[in-house]
Amino acid sequence: MTVTDAPGRVAADDARPGGSGAGAAWHDVRMAPDPAPLVGRDAELATLRRVVDDARGGAGGTVVVSGEAGIGKTRLVAEVLASLDGDVLVARGQCADSGSGPVPYAGLEGVVRDLVDALGADDVLAAAGPAADALGAIVPGLVAQRPGVASGRGPEVLADLLSTVASGRPVVVVLEDLHWSDDATRSTLVRLARAARTSALAVVATFRSDDVGRRHPLRTTLAELDRARLAARLEVGPLGADEVAALARAVDPRGGADGVALAELVERSGGVPFYVEELACCLGDDLPLSLRDVLLVRYSQLSPEAQALCRTVAAAGQRASLDLLAAVLGEDALATAEPAVREAVDAVVLVAEADGYRFRHALLQEAVAEELLPSERRRLHTAYAEALAGLPATVPRLAEIADHWWHAHLPDRALAAAVAAQAAAGHDAASSTAVALGERALEMWDLVPDAERLTGTTHHDLLLAVAEAQHSASLLDRALALTRQALAEWPADDPAGRASTLGQVAVHTLRTGDDAGRALLDEALATAPPDDLGTLGPLLRLKARTAMLDGDHAVAVDAADRGLDAARGTGDRALEAVLLNTRGVARVDAGDLAGVDDLAASRRLAGDDWDAISRFHTNMSDQHVKLGEFERARALASAGADLARARGAGWGSLAMLEGNVAEALIGLGRWDEAAAWYERSVPLVAPSQFAVYLTERWTWLTLWRGDGERAQSMGRRYRAQWLRHDRIEMQVRARVRATLAELALERGDVDEALDLVSPALDPGRLTGAYALTVLVVAARAVAQARAQGRPVDDAPYRAALAAVSWPTRGVWATVFAAELGDAPWSAVAALDVVDGAPAHLRPYALLRDGEAHLDADDRSAARGLLTAAVEAGEEIGAGLVTTRATALLDDAGLLARRARPSAAPAEGLASLTEREVQVLDLVAQGLTNGQVAERLFISRKTASVHVSAILRKLGVTSRTEAAVLARTTGSAGSPSSEGVSVAHGPPSAP
Ligand SMILES: Nc1ncnc2c1ncn2[C@@H]1O[C@H](COP(=O)(O)OP(=O)(O)OP(=O)(O)O)[C@@H](O)[C@H]1O
Ligand SMILES: [Mg+2]
Structure with a gap:
């Protein structure tokens, strides 16, 4: 069920000066108990503290902490946060899972909220600049959302914002429980990891290693971070026997942990602190046999009333707000339940927060939720679904409602809610959520007799919608499979719909790199009703585009012409604009440069249609690149990118335009x-x-x-x-x-x-x-x-x-x-x-x-x-050329030696620091300052400072000379200077 907050959140809050975890209780139930003192973990703490110290020094970094559930990841991070001075700003996000997948933006919401708490909403929005809108998707209500503004830019905007804040004071960003992360959180992590290396920013992310299988999307992100050496990994392992004993004593000082009991505790807990804590209270008694019993030790010692209350909270998820509990139990019943609440809190099964309760640990919640009786399960989940339905509809909430109906075993309600949530998530560019919800809706469809009436859609339309979401989430094969299924189910008496769907199958086929899609597209065109312009237009657009991309210019122009007739016939100006664009590119590719007029015309027709506008900027700048007009290409693409930013367009179209800028820059x-x-x-x-x-x-x-x-x-x-x-x-x-x-x-x-x-x-x-x-x-x-x-x-x-x-x-x-x-x-x-x-x-x-x-x-x-x-090579950073040319000069004994100082070069070399030797090695390999910076995880500025120092110490005037010096004196002193010999390759062309 919904996990809306972290185990240990209070510990982390308490650790922060002015944290909101304590002191604001609505009653006198004691808040989170003091945790037992930390046992062990010296090396792990040192790693985390180092990255925070680095951040203070202006060049932070990222640590990804992993380990099994309950091993102490959150605690470790909390410990470090607790030792920070007040000058460090801590922003902490908590990923959550709704049962059908990650809760969109959950991992980022806390980060933004912490920023707002620390700096005030006005300052945060001002720092985010014109793109601040995108933050509204992360924290609903923070900014008034302009209609039509895509929210997909949240990660980019948030990462920039944090870098900006970090230019004023050190910032520590914690992203907890990435095994539940959504696309946006993972994308933010990568961006932050990049930014951290050159700013006062430390990033700490955690995930449960046992919950991240081979196909988990986090794997890709982690591989990317590893490959670019953007993050250090910290695996938290089990406690040793002595540490288990120490923790057991701290948890229950009265418990006599004699040798036998202790050995059993070590074995049963597996050295996992969470289990040690749970078991320590019953040392000497018979230890529970199964893992589930271990989890329920404390719960099972509660009175029936307190147990029932815990189950009620567990049905809500990791935490339940007072408002929600009141809605489900009724105000009176909630008041009556106060002694039971107190009991559960005293036994540290629940923890009281300012506005509700949460489980001490996610593991406990999961175990207690399993204890719900069937009737209780239906009653509670129904009540939660109804209560949530009365609140403003956000994607996470819609998803949560669908989950409650599902757990209430009411598939019809669950289906309707999942379809609604799926549609909302699709609009919100939350593609992996849309996929999860859509796939679940498809699963439930057959369980519901009149699904069409309930959901207001058909099964085949739903298949197409889910396929679209799968495509956005890059699940190309699955998107193709569902589109095929939609086609198979399409009613025979709707030939136009069938033809369109066949067109979709063709497109998805081509997207997977299978050129069989071309024949399918022709079949779609052949089977579409000949006078149905509304169907033919979009199909001809696909045909024109496919042929244009394949370089089949004549076919592309012909299809575009016919498509234009259809678009004009139906008055579809957006379609007309896109077709003109395609035809223009096909004409230019065919050598007919007047094709650019089509592109210009497409821009005029585009009006306010962003798809058509962005296509114009993308394709027109592309034509300029092909024509060798790089500055014009750059200007056009960059104007398009500015427009994209001003409109808050999604990352997809922005990346395309910025990519064209980069290409022109090359x-x-x-x-x-x-x-x-x-x-x-x-x-x-x-x-x-x-x-x-x-x-x-x-x-x-x-x-x-x-x-x-x-x-x-x-x-x-x-x-x-x-x-x-x-x-x-x-x-x-x-x-x-x-x-x-x-x-x-x-x-x-x-x-x-x-x-x-x-x-x-x-x-x-x-x-x-x-x-x-x-x-x-x-x-x-x-x-x-x-x-x-x-x-x-x-x-x-x-x-x-x-x-x-x-x-x-x-x-x-x-x-x-x-x-x-x-x-x-x-x-x-x-x-x-x-x-x-x-x-x-x-x-x-x-x-x-x-x-x-x-x-x-x-x-x-x-x-x-x-x-x-x-x-000339140095001017643009063409290391390939400079290295080769330098090597040739050197091999031929043609290097200008006059600039060489009379002092023995070895002396200059000997005076280099270890870091400078490393930098010199890389310079000798032909790397630019930027590349040196990347390799050594330092800022470009620092790299250039090192290079200047090297030149000064060696008494040379250029990096080439320094490189030669390093080469001719044999070695700059480190083993990696072998890399220099690369330059001795065959004097063939690069
Ligand atoms: N080294 C330690 N010394 C003392 N107590 C610890 C230690 N490590 C963890 N604990 C305690 O064990 C419990 C579980 O730890 P924690 O919540 O940090 O685990 P986790 O790895 O974050 O688990 P999850 O994957 O479920 O989030 C907490 O109550 C924590 O205070
Ligand atoms: Mg944790």
């Missing part, structure tokens, strides 16, 4: 900014077609920034997901194949690279800009094969290039020619961003030119070119 050579965005945002994007674009760009950038090892591991990790969409989308086909081929060339695997670029030879599979992307890598692969003495016929590639017409063809044809030795690299180096050449081409071309001159033994020209390559 072209412009603003790599540190782009990398920072990917680093921060990619983990927050659910696996999808869209995530493919982002992970591909991020991997490419990582490779070129010089972190080859990480790029290779990203390539391995994403490969399958990327290639899944290879058959569906031309953009994915081009980008993913080019990047995977570059990674293969880096590994020296020419065959694999040639295999990957093969679609470039098939004019139907890659056209225009996309063909060029792949052909330049193909040329490099061919050249590399030749260098290995394996001649590859380049004629088909040349023919393919000759067949491409595209505005920036000149740029790429020059690179292609240079790779194959037909043109000098100086021609590439002379290209400029204004020609549509992305910023990395110049440093790359200088490197290749320098290489060529070295081969020709023109040392002086080589030296100038390679030095220029290093400088």
